[in-house]
Amino acid sequence: MLKSLLAATALAGAAFGGLPAFAQDASTVVATVNGESVTLGQMIAMRQGMDAQTTQGLPDTALWDLMLDQMIRQTAVAQEAEPLSKRDTAALEIEKRAYLAGSVLEKVASAEPTEDELKAAYDQAFGGQTTPKLEYDAAHILVKTKEEADAIEKELKGGADFGTLAEQKSTDPTSGPNKGDLGWFQAEQMVPPFAEAVKALKKGEISAPVQTGFGWHVIKLIDSREVTPPKFDEIKDQLAVQVRRDKVQAAIEKRVTESKIEKTPNLDPALLNKTDILGE
The missing domain is CATH 1.10.20 (Histone, subunit A)
Structure with a gap:
């Protein structure tokens, strides 16, 4: 009677990947490679990390075989890295x-x-x-001094192309290469002197030089629009x-704030380039 019961239990386990029903936990060994275990827990973790499209339509048996084969190959190759x-x-x-x-x-x-x-x-x-709010699409040319800004304003009045001058002379690393274009924004997103200058412009107009903490700006209003907040x-x-x-x-932020962090002082950042520290 006891033998029959054990045999039935073993058969039930065989229906689930060939594993005994009473031993199916994360530490269950499903294969060994040169003595190193591949476990059921590792297989399940691997399955959870797989893309749904990769496994779609695959029966459990085929997926099991595919994953186990990959795990065995991976383990065998990884062992070559030892020590x-x-x-x-x-x-x-x-x-x-x-x-x-x-x-x-x-x-x-x-x-x-x-x-x-x-x-x-x-x-x-x-x-x-x-209620609707105004958004602005503007471009600017940012330079360090008023003299530079005055010279740019003079060139623009003489017919120079705004985008070309922005690419050539703006010190703004983000907008400069894009013809000075800042994209759409609300005035409150900008520092007050810049915002006030933009609000005073009409479509297509160019401002006189405007000073902010970033330097001197020459601003062109490309367009404006009303935006109603979404529901x-x-x-x-x-x-x-x-x-x-x-x-x-x-x-x-909470975890970092609660942690005791001690930075080693006086280390030269150039140490990042000493790849020989890691050896071969």
């Missing part, structure tokens, strides 16, 4: 930290945002705005993404 070099050890530690940090933050981001959190994000984004229900999905991002950022 680990300093470079390999350092790289694996980086990968470990990245994975564990990602795992922690994934749990933070997985929580479904509440309605109150979504509404708070909406209010933060639009500040209770119910709450229309952007709930986007708000959920933002809430999750904010939670992740807050979790990072």
Whole structure:
């Protein structure tokens, strides 16, 4: 009777990848490669990390065989790296930290945002705005001195092309190569002197030189438009993404703030170039 029961249990296990039913846990060995174990836990973790399109339509048996074959090959090749070099050890530690940090933050981001959190994000984004707001599309040429800005203004009045001058003379590394274009923005997003100058311009007009903490600007208003804030229900999905991002950022800041961090002083940044420290 006991033998029959054990035989039935073994058969049931065989239906699940050939594993005994009473031994199926994360440490269950599914294969060994030169004495190194490949475990059921590793297989499941690998399965969780696979793209859904890769596994779509594959029966469990085929997926099992495919994954186990890959795990065996990977293990056999990886063993050639033993003993680990300093470079390999350092790289694996980086990968470990990245994975564990990602795992922690994934749990933070997985929580479904509440309605109150979504509404708070909406209010933060639009500040209770119910009426249309003006947005501006402008370009600028940024230089260091008023003399340079005056010279640029003179060239523009003489018929020079604004975009060409921006590419040639603007010190703004972002907008300069793009003919000075700043894209669409609301005036409140800019420093006050710049914002006031933009609001005073008509479409196509170019400002006199304007000074801010960044230098001297010559500004051209390309266009303006009225923008009505979207309704709450229309952007709930986007708000959920933002809430999750904010939670992740807050979790990072909290953990860093609570950590005891000690930086070794007086290390030369040029040490980054001493690749020989890692050896072969």
